[in-house]
Amino acid sequence: MADQKPVPLLSRLRAPKGAVKGKRRLGRGVGSGLGKTAGMGMKGQHARGYGKVRRGFEGGQTPLFRRLPKVGFTNPFTKVIVTVNVKDLGRFDVGTTVDPETLVAAGLLRSKFDGVKILGTGTLDKALTVRAHAFSEGAKALIEKAGGKAELIEAPVAAEA
Numbered sequence: 001m002a003d004q005k006p007v008p009l010l011s012r013l014r015a016p017k018g019a020v021k022g023k024r025r026l027g028r029g030v031g032s033g034l035g036k037t038a039g040m041g042m043k044g045q046h047a048r049g050y051g052k053v054r055r056g057f058e059g060g061q062t063p064l065f066r067r068l069p070k071v072g073f074t075n076p077f078t079k080v081i082v083t084v085n086v087k088d089l090g091r092f093d094v095g096t097t098v099d100p101e102t103l104v105a106a107g108l109l110r111s112k113f114d115g116v117k118i119l120g121t122g123t124l125d126k127a128l129t130v131r132a133h134a135f136s137e138g139a140k141a142l143i144e145k146a147g148g149k150a151e152l153i154e155a156p157v158a159a160e161a
Contacts, residue, residue, distance in 0.1 A: 081133070100113075117134040133155050
């Protein structure tokens with residue numbers, strides 16, 4: 001215990017030497033290095049008190065955001081329908097009920113969607129009960145051929161504001 005350094009008191013803490021720089025004193029004579037024009041250069045807008053310009057200002061030239069055409073439209077009523085292929089359902093155990101919540105938990109889907117559609121790419125050799133908002137004809141046939149069931153569920157109704 002004798003070889004431990006003493007803990008300094010909080011009231012005596014100081015920054016290390018050279019860590020704190022002094023404040024720049026602008027416009028305090030030519031000998032200070034930042035006198036006369038105080039780092040503002042010669043005459044002009046930026047040398048004066050009102051020298052601030054708004055974001056995107058290009059000196060009076062028509063700014064880029066006004067030169068470019070307005071494009072695009074985002075439909076606020078669009079429905080996001082995510083798709084899952086039959087080949088991706090092979091990771092589930094026999095007899096499992098596969099629904100949108102199960103697909104999100106398995107990492108096949110993210111949680112932001114309005115509906116799930118099962119598509120018929122690949123093969124399926126397990127009997128699963130698949131519940132989704134839509135099925136392609138091929139997907140339905142593959143699921144039923146493997147001994148499973150394809151059940152339609154209704155899309156959730158958005159709450160009215």
